[in-house]
Amino acid sequence: MVSGLAHPDVVVVGAGIVGAACAEALTAAGLRVLVLDRGPLAAGTTAAGEGNVLVSDKEPGPELALARASRERWPRLLAELDADVEWEEKGGLVVATTPEAVEPLHRFAQAQREVGVDACTLTPAEARALEPHLTPEVTTAVHYVEDAQLNPVLAATTLLAAVRRRGGETRPFVEVSDVDGERKVTGVRTPQGTIPCHAVVNACGPWSGSLTAKAPLPIMPRRGIVLVTAPLPTVVRHKVYDADYVGAVASGDAALQTSGVVESTRAGTVLIGSSRQRVGFTERFEVPVLKALARKAITLFPALAGVPVMRAYGGFRPYAPDHLPVIGEDPRLPGLWHATGHEGAGIGLAAATGLLVADLLTGRTPHVDPEPFRVDRPEVMVA
Amino acid sequence: MRVVVVGAGPAGLAAARAAARQGASTVLVDAEPSAGGQYHRGENVVVPQGVEHLANTTVWAVEGTRLHLRTGPADAPDRVARVLDCDALVLATGAHDRALPFPGWDLPGVVTAGAAQAMAKAHGVAVGRRVVVAGTGPFLLPVADALRKLGVDVVEVLEAGSPLAWAREPAGVFAGRGKLAEIARYRAVLPRYHTRSTVVAAHGENRVTAVTVAKLDRDWRVRPGTERRIEVDAVCTGFGFTPRLELAVAAGCLVDKGFVRVDDRQTTSVPNVYAAGEITGIGGADLARVEGEIAGTCAAGGTPSASLLKTAHRGRVFAAALDRVSSVRPGWRTWPDERTLVCRCEEVDLAALRTAVEEHAALGLRSLKLTCRVGLGLCQGRVCLRNAAELAGIPHDADRVSRRPIAAPLRLGELADTPLTPALEE
Numbered sequence: 069m070v071s072g073l074a075h076p077d078v079v080v081v082g083a084g085i086v087g088a089a090c091a092e093a094l095t096a097a098g099l100r101v102l103v104l105d106r107g108p109l110a111a112g113t114t115a116a117g118e119g120n121v122l123v124s125d126k127e128p129g130p131e132l133a134l135a136r137a138s139r140e141r142w143p144r145l146l147a148e149l150d151a152d153v154e155w156e157e158k159g160g161l162v163v164a165t166t167p168e169a170v171e172p173l174h175r176f177a178q179a180q181r182e183v184g185v186d187a188c189t190l191t192p193a194e195a196r197a198l199e200p201h202l203t204p205e206v207t208t209a210v211h212y213v214e215d216a217q218l219n220p221v222l223a224a225t226t227l228l229a230a231v232r233r234r235g236g237e238t239r240p241f242v243e244v245s246d247v248d249g250e251r252k253v254t255g256v257r258t259p260q261g262t263i264p265c266h267a268v269v270n271a272c273g274p275w276s277g278s279l280t281a282k283a284p285l286p287i288m289p290r291r292g293i294v295l296v297t298a299p300l301p302t303v304v305r306h307k308v309y310d311a312d313y314v315g316a317v318a319s320g321d322a323a324l325q326t327s328g329v330v331e332s333t334r335a336g337t338v339l340i341g342s343s344r345q346r347v348g349f350t351e352r353f354e355v356p357v358l359k360a361l362a363r364k365a366i367t368l369f370p371a372l373a374g375v376p377v378m379r380a381y382g383g384f385r386p387y388a389p390d391h392l393p394v395i396g397e398d399p400r401l402p403g404l405w406h407a408t409g410h411e412g413a414g415i416g417l418a419a420a421t422g423l424l425v426a427d428l429l430t431g432r433t434p435h436v437d438p439e440p441f442r443v444d445r446p447e448v449m450v451a
Numbered sequence: 452m453r454v455v456v457v458g459a460g461p462a463g464l465a466a467a468r469a470a471a472r473q474g475a476s477t478v479l480v481d482a483e484p485s486a487g488g489q490y491h492r493g494e495n496v497v498v499p500q501g502v503e504h505l506a507n508t509t510v511w512a513v514e515g516t517r518l519h520l521r522t523g524p525a526d527a528p529d530r531v532a533r534v535l536d537c538d539a540l541v542l543a544t545g546a547h548d549r550a551l552p553f554p555g556w557d558l559p560g561v562v563t564a565g566a567a568q569a570m571a572k573a574h575g576v577a578v579g580r581r582v583v584v585a586g587t588g589p590f591l592l593p594v595a596d597a598l599r600k601l602g603v604d605v606v607e608v609l610e611a612g613s614p615l616a617w618a619r620e621p622a623g624v625f626a627g628r629g630k631l632a633e634i635a636r637y638r639a640v641l642p643r644y645h646t647r648s649t650v651v652a653a654h655g656e657n658r659v660t661a662v663t664v665a666k667l668d669r670d671w672r673v674r675p676g677t678e679r680r681i682e683v684d685a686v687c688t689g690f691g692f693t694p695r696l697e698l699a700v701a702a703g704c705l706v707d708k709g710f711v712r713v714d715d716r717q718t719t720s721v722p723n724v725y726a727a728g729e730i731t732g733i734g735g736a737d738l739a740r741v742e743g744e745i746a747g748t749c750a751a752g753g754t755p756s757a758s759l760l761k762t763a764h765r766g767r768v769f770a771a772a773l774d775r776v777s778s779v780r781p782g783w784r785t786w787p788d789e790r791t792l793v794c795r796c797e798e799v800d801l802a803a804l805r806t807a808v809e810e811h812a813a814l815g816l817r818s819l820k821l822t823c824r825v826g827l828g829l830c831q832g833r834v835c836l837r838n839a840a841e842l843a844g845i846p847h848d849a850d851r852v853s854r855r856p857i858a859a860p861l862r863l864g865e866l867a868d869t870p871l872t873p874a875l876e877e
Contacts (some may be wrong), residue, residue: 075635106815106819107815108813108815108818108845109811109812109813109814109818110813110814110821111817111818115817115821116816116817131529136557184777216595219821220821221817221818221821221822222811222821222822223815225812225813225818225822226811227810227812227813228812229812238812240814240815241814242810287646293856295857295863296831296868297863298860299828328672335797335827336826339826340863352703354510354514355514355519355854355869355871356513356871358866359866359867359869359871360857362863362864362866362867365863365867366863366864366867372863373862373863373864373867374528374862374864375862375863376526376858376860376861376862376863377857377860377862377863377866378829378831378854378863379831379855379856379857380855380857382856418549437816
C-alpha cells in the first residue's frame with residue numbers, strides 16, 4: 069500500500085487547473101481528497117495556455133453561463149486563499165479589421181449584452197485610444213471589461229497547496245491505469261497499488277477520454293501554438309483578438325484554424341496565438357502555422373513586426389464534439405465523475421467547474437445549471 | 452546530391468570537406484562571421500574547396516531535411532531568408548561551457564572560461580590583469596595558458612575534481628595517452644594548478660575585486676576552514692560543457708543521457724541526419740574532426756575507412772573516461788546562498804526557486820519555469836535551466852529542455868514573411 073492518505077473520500081485524477089479546482093472545492097466541502105497526476109503538478113495543458121478568464125468569446129448559452137459564474141468566483145477564491153497568481157482584470161478588446169466583419173461582431177456583442185455581459189461597442193478612434201498601437205485598419209471593436217488573466221500554473225499550484233493545508237494530498241508521478249469497480253467505483257489502480265475510494269474525478273484534460281475503458285469519452289486533443297516575444301515596454305494593454313476568433317473556436321474542422329490573439333504578460337513578453345489543429349498528440353510544429361500566427365498578430369499590431377520572437381510553445385486542448393465541457397457523474401459507472409472537455413477555456417471555467425463538481429458530489433444545490441454539461445448527452449455518449 | 456552541414460567548428464569543417472570530396476554539393480551553414488568555431492577563433496580558417504559557406508547564418512527551424520535560414524548580422528533588420536532542402540544533413544552545432552552559480556557569480560569580471568578564451572583568441576584581449584581560473588576538466592589549462600601568453604597574472608588554476616580519478620580509467624588513459632601528453636604544453640601554468648579546489652564566492656561592488664577559494668571534498672562540498680581570500684580583477688569559470696541540441700531535437704533525433712545518439716557512422720535515429728562533435732559527447736577537437744569526417748563521408752554516400760572508424764572509437768573511449776573523471780559533483784548545490792541568482796535573465800534567486808519547489812510543489816521543469824520564471828528570459832534557460840533542475844531536484848531532461856521550435860530568435864515580421872519552400876533556382 070502506498071503511504072499517505074490511505075482512505076480518501078475522493079481521488080482526483082489530473083493535477084491541472086480543473087483537477088486542482090475540483091480538489092479545492094471538494095476539500096472546502098470537508099472531503100478528504102487525494103490528487104494524482106502521472107506527471108508533475110500543473111504541467112500539461114495548464115502550463116501551455118495564456119491564462120485566459122474570458123467572457124468575450126462566448127455566445128449566450130450554457131458555456132457563457134459557466135464562464136460568468138467562474139469569472140465571478142475566481143477573484144473571490146483567490147482572495148479567500150490570499151493568493152497572488154498574477155490576476156489581472158485587463159479587459160478584452162475584440163477587433164474587426166474589415167468592413168464585412170463589423171455587422172456580425174455588433175450582432176454578437178448585442179446578444180451578449182442581452183444576457184448581461186458588459187460589451188461596449190467602440191468606434192475605431194475609441195479602440196485606438198484604448199490600444200494606441202492598434203492597426204489603423206480597425207473598423208470597429210468591442211471592449212469587454214470583465215475579461216481577465218491569471219498565471220495558470222501559479223493558480224493551479226496555489227489551489228493544490230490549499231488542498232494540502234486542509235489535509236488533502238497531492239501525489240505527482242503516479243499514473244492511474246484504471247478505475248476499479250463493476251457497478252460502482254471501488255478504487256483506482258496505480259503501479260504502486262490500488263487506492264480504495266468511492267468517488268473518482270476524471271480531470272485528465274485531453275487525455276480524459278481513455279482514463280478507463282469502462283467509460284470512454286470522445287474527448288480529442290486540439291493543438292494550439294503560442295509565440296512569445298522578448299520582453300517589451302507595454303505595446304499591448306488588453307487581451308486583443310480578431311473578430312474571426314469566435315468562428316475559429318466554434319469550428320470543428322480538423323484543418324488548421326488561426327486567428328490573431330495578442331496580449332502582454334506581467335513579465336513584459338507578448339503572447340501571440342491562436343491556432344487550432346486536430347493532429348493528435350503531435351509535438352512537431354510546422355513553419356506555416358508559426359508564420360500564420362505572426363501574420364495575424366502584425367495585422368492587429370503592425371508595430372510588432374520588428375520585435376524578436378523568443379520561443380514558441382504548444383499544448384493540447386481537451387475538445388468535445390459539441391464544444392461543451394463534460395461535467396457530472398457517469399451513469400455507466402456511478403462514482404466516476406468527469407470534469408473535462410473545456411477546450412481552450414479551462415483556466416477561465418475551472419473555478420465554476422470545481423464548485424459544480426463539489427455541489428453535485430455532495431448533493432448541494434448546483435450553483436449553475438449542470439444539465440447542458442451532463443455526461444449522457446447524445447453528443448458525448450455516442451456508443 | 453546535396454549535403455548541408457550546420458556548424459563550422461572542427462567537426463563541421465571536417466564533415467564539409469569529406470562530403471565535398473565525395474562529390475556532394477555541400478553547403479556549410481554557420482552563425483559566425485568566419486569559419487572555425489570557438490576552437491579556431493581568431494585563426495584564418497580556409498573553407499574546404501567546393502564548399503559553399505554561408506556565414507552569419509542561423510538555422511531557426513528544421514522540418515525534416517528542410518532548413519529555414521536567415522543570413523545577416525544578428526539583430527540586423529534586413530537579414531535574408533532562405534529555405535534549403537538537402538538529401539543529407541550533418542549537425543555539428545557544438546557546445547557551450549557550463550557556469551555554476553555561487554555568490555557573486557553575476558558580478559562583472561566573472562566570465563566563463565570559453566568567453567575569456569574567445570576574447571583572447573579573437574581580439575587578443577585579456578579579461579583582467581590578475582585572474583583565477585576555476586572549474587573542471589582539461590579545458591581550464593589552455594584557457595589559463597592563453598591568458599598567460601597575453602601577460603595576465605594567472606594567480607591560480609583550480610580544478611574542482613581530482614585527476615587521481617584517472618587511476619580508475621586505465622582504458623581511457625591508454626586511449627587518450629596522446630591527449631594526456633599534451634598537458635605538458637601547459638607546463639607554464641601547472642605550478643599554479645590546484646585540485647579539489649574552487650572559487651566559492653566572488654566579492655566586489657561594481658566589479659569583482661576578490662574571490663574566496665576553498666578546498667572541496669569528493670562530492671564538491673566545501674571543506675570548512677579551508678577558505679582563502681584572493682585579490683583578483685577577473686574570474687573565469689568552466690564546469691564542463693552543455694551540448695547545443697536544439698536543431699537535433701527539432702530534427703527529431705533521439706537524445707540519450709544528454710547527447711545525440713549516433714552509431715559508429717554518426718547516423719542519428721533519423722534517416723539522412725548525421726551528428727558529429729560535441730553534441731554527440733564531449734570529446735575535444737581531435738575527436739570532433741574524426742567524427743565530422745565520418746559523418747560527412749557517410750552523408751555523401753561514401754564509406755569511411757576502417758582506420759578512421761578505429762580512431763573515432765579510441766577517441767570515444769577517452770571521452771567517456773574524461774566525462775566520468777570531470778563530471779560535476781552534486782556538492783556544488785551547497786555553494787549558492789539564498790540570494791544567489793540562479794537565472795540571471797529573469798533575476799530568479801535560490802530562495803524563489805526553493806519557494807516554487809516547496810510551497811508550489813513545482814516538480815516539473817515546465818511548472819517550475821512558470822511558477823518562478825526561471826529560464827524564461829533571453830537566454831531561454833541555456834545557461835541556467837540545467838542548474839535550476841539540479842537545485843530543485845528535478846530530472847534535467849535534455850531532450851525536453853532543448854525543444855525549441857524556433858531554434859534562434861527572429862523578428863515577428865521576418866516570421867510573417869518567411870518563405871515556406873526553396874526559391875526556384877534552388
